[in-house]
Amino acid sequence: MSDFVHFTGLFSKNYLPHLPQPQVLYAYFETRPGERQEQARLPLNFSLVLDRSGSMSGQKMKQLREAVKTMISRLEPTDFISVVTFNVHTDVIISATNVRDKEKLESRVNRLEAGGGTSMAPALRAGLAEIAKHLSPEVASRLIVLTDGQTTGEDDCRHEADKIAAAGVPLIALGLGTDWNEDFLLDVAERTGKLGDALLIKKPEDVGLIFEEVFSQMQVVAQNLAFRLLLVQGVEARRVWQVTPLIKDITFGAVKGRTVEFGLPELAESGAAYLVELLIPPRNPGRYRFAQAQVSYHVASRGAAQEARTDLTAEVTTDPNLTRQVNGRVMNIVEKVTAFKLQTQALDDVARQDIANATRKLRTAHTILLDQGETELARNALAEAERLERGESLSSEGRKTIKLSSSKTVRLSDPNAPK
Template sequence: MMNALGKQLAVAGMLVAGAAQALPEVVCRVEMDRDVVFAGQRQTAVVKVTLDAPVVPRREERPPVNLGIVLDRSGSMAGDKIEKARDAAIAALRRLGAQDTFSLVTYSDRIETVVPAQSASNTAWIEQKIRAITTGGNTALFAGVGQGASEVRKNLSRDSVHRLLLLSDGKANSGPSSPEELGRLGTALRKEGISVSTIGVGTDYNEDLMTLMAQNSDGNTYFVESSADLPHIFSKELGDVLSVVASRVVIEVEFPAGIRPIRIIGRDGRVGANTVQVSLNQLYGGQEKYALIEVELPESAEGEVRKVADARCTYQDMLANRSNTTSGQAMVRFSKKPEEVEQSVNIAVGKEVMLNRAVELQAQAIIQADNRDYDQAAETMGRNSAVLMDYADRYNVPELKEEAETYQRQAEEIKLKKVLSPTQRKEMKTRNYEIQNQQQSSLPQKEKKD
């Protein structure tokens, strides 16, 4: 029989082994834009629910990837564009491993499955097929995405990361072509666990269509003015795909009696009488995703402390291959002292609120410019800049100051030239998307244009 010391050593060994096998999990943080609010009056506040995703401990512990590339091969892609696209697709393939699946579909006025879904280890044959891609024809984008999704569906499983990477340099001109139609397709794919990341090349593609498809499927979106940047963009996207730590993410927030949710700032979701639900498809390791919820607080007495929100997040843990849950809550205290309210301001949360509210105004300015009301668009951007600059100066937030200066430059240029160029519009739409979806910038800061 095992003596007492032996039992202790055995238990210690089990604990050490268990600790070695333990994998990091998603953390849910719930914060207010200020921890102290005014007593004796109704008011609004913002709840920020943040999901902090852990870094993948080791490359070999990442989940398998099921990657489908949907490549525009219409006539406008001839020359350097298709050459760089082929190089980028091959570079993406080479970052995958034997456990991963790869497929590639091309579209013009006809759809071709160049690489049926198969192990990414078959690199020589796959690269040969990619190198043989040529250009010609129109742009049947909807059908291309549909066929790409069909290849990804051949290997759908809860333990894999499913991603479509769509590249286009022109407007969809064959088959369904409106942003709403492509947006609905993106929504349907997200329900299957498939995200679509979109890459627009040049200034002729429809950025409204591409951003809506990415948004509705919870993918990324990129504007590539020069095809020379395609390898960098593909590499950046593969970095995200290879670092997914959670999928099928659902944030549910409950509010106690007297706390009324008003709206979600910057994201789509469902707002009920006392609940809010936001769905995300995937979380990337080492990054944070969040939801900002504007709420109305009831009149409360001096010194009273109230719970404002209970947040619960369910997700598929891709590292441990199991369902998991994380939660958090937020509290506020009521005070009649303005200095206490001011001192409790959460500047980090306030920065995100200001950025997302600015995006809403920028979207209005884009619509005004589309309607050729350039003076009104410039006024909206100028007002946006002033609000951001005021907050930046008040709380010393350099990032907001940079955004404010960008908005001001855009306002002055639009007012002077009476035009919103295709490049400007695409940069605005892409930047708005990056902020609202917490997507890291697609190009290094030094390469980004004013």
């Protein structure tokens, strides 16, 4: 175990039944900041690109101002921030600056007012220009855009997103309410690479919570993570998922015969986690090492690459009392992945007009989520299943919740997370 990064690997079961046919076993891996690295994050260099069109008036703008000021209050003097606003015009209300005079920055935020239409592309261009002033490998750069509605010139926005990606800057898209196009925002975010993301803000009062989540994901403590899983002869990797900070199937390109390899540009303080579905061939009773996992990474203060590794072993046994034992933490993650798959598959079924299968999958997801205590997501899955059964379409809010909220897992640092 490294002082800079903690890397652990767990099987879903430590004891496998002695069977004449192959059996499924899940391997779960967590990478999180170590004791010496938790306080050593990279300086931030980010731009907030904020919708101030007429629909953002009232409570939305009030909550947005407070969330931005709270974020400013948490920044260090070595951090850089810029704030760009847009309606039909684009204005840079805070040009890229280090955070030394917080009161001055907060006073500028207090002057934010809503009015006018929505034109996002020029604002994305302006946000990148501000980030470019301090862009370097020694800082964690992000472009964060928040909107509550449709924008003109979606193709222009995609073009700007490609430029943002070429600069190596992840884009985090925040959609407030239900009037924006989730497919468009997801596309814009995902064009900027593995760290690009889109999040749903259901209510104005949730703006602060989502900003807190984004802020946590920007606390970069290591870079250039490379994960490698070596499997022994006969063991197969069938599926690979990233599960923290969000669930994503990364099987394609990661599985290379008996090796599983993938990378992550940065490790934030919220950590990263992965789930691998393995197929274990028949084995005689006894203890076996089925895999060895390793992760390499760079820490700015250390220069050379660091490495951590772990062996994964399990015992094949004829004792039914032992084979009934499971790792609750891993199975919790497996269930989350299952619920996510069911909901996303339901969206595909709806697109193909296969309403019966879509309804069945949403109801199954509802049961899994309810068992896990995810009551809001469970309620959403059930409500959308009932809408389909009544011959109605999926609701805008329900579709957004499935696409953007159902992929989020518990944080690795969550004290309530099952062990």
